[in-house]
Amino acid sequence: MTGNELAALRHAHELFGGAAEVASLDTSAARYEDLLARAVAMNNGGGRALYREAVARSRDDLRAAAAVDAEVDATAREAHRDHANAHALTKGVLDAARADSAVPDNAIAQREAIRRRVARLRAQHAHVVAARRKSRRHRSRWRATRYRMPHRGVHGLRLPAPNTRAGIAVRAALSRLGRPYVWGATGPDQFDCSGLTQWSYARAGIHLDRTTYQQIYDGVPVPRSQVRPGDLVFPTAGHVQLAIGNNLVVEAPEPGATVRISPLGAGVQIRRPLG
Known part of the structure; x- marks a missing residue:
């Protein structure tokens, strides 16, 4: 190994440090469905049928939102696993370089040491490229995620400045x-x-x-x-x-x-x- 090799391998490994545990996302709509069901049971007036229709629409909206929540949660967990895997793979390459401390004492040993250094650098580069490719895929999935809300007719809406x-x-x-x-x-x-x-x-x-x-x-x-x-x-x-x-x-x-x-x-x- 050389100082330059270690610095390059260490830099690649540090790209995948500091990943916290993914917080669990509650994707269940059961609590809110129960509230809606109780609200229907409490309404005994003449508009009960219309009320039930409104509750049914709300229940559909909740279920659709819960499905999106589940998709977001699955993507977050997959991204966390990929990050942790890249951390482990790049650490393995870095540890191998640190362990390769023998000083070559002849031309053949020197060529073999160079071959190992090149192989480690290529492996580390491949791990980084693969992790970035997966990260782009996760980002695309998140950007494509949409909650289907019934009121979207707000084109051209100009909100007040966010600092007011x-x-x-x-x-x-x-x-x-x-x-x-x-x-x-x-x-x-x-x-x-x-x-x-x-x-x-x-x-x-x-x-x-x-x-x-x-x-x-x-x-x-x-x-x-x-x-x-x-x-x-x-x-x-x-x-x-x-x-x-x-x-x-x-x-x-x-x-x-x-x-x-x-x-x-x-x-x-x-x-x-x-x-």
Whole structure:
């Protein structure tokens, strides 16, 4: 071995250091399906059939999201295994070089030592190339992963700057699309209407009161003609939405539904949080 060889082999090995254990991703939708089933059982009103249809649609969305979660989890675990394998393979080559400490004392031994050095460098290079190829494949799979959400009609949507309070709140709310409505829930995986707006603004460091009946007095009133992303929108005194631009809102609408994007209504009250 030589100092240059060891440096090259060590550098290749260090490319695959520091891999932490992959956190387990809960890919089961059973918990939320149970919540939806209980919500149906509690609704004995005249709209029960429509309610059941809404719950069935939400259940399909949850199952589709769970399937995507499972795909992401499988890709992450495969990537971790490939990383660990590359770490072990490059370490084996490096250890072999360190163990090859004999000083050749004749021409034949010198040629053999050179042959071993070349073989180790080629092997290390092959391990790095193979690992990069696998990494590109994993990256392509992740980029192709999509959650199928029922409300995609937001082309041309211009969100506020991400360093503003309103921008942070809007992005936080949109990150919860597809999460189930549960009365009294305040996040991060299930919400009622005011729980969603309160949780979203909390990400931006702004406190909103807990209930819709309190939030309707938070901030300052704004006419509908001046609504902008981040404003609180009240179609009724008992429901709150968050404006996101393009005459759209994000909301946690009702039991049996999920967080979604909806049109901005006509007869609404609007409040702009301060902070």
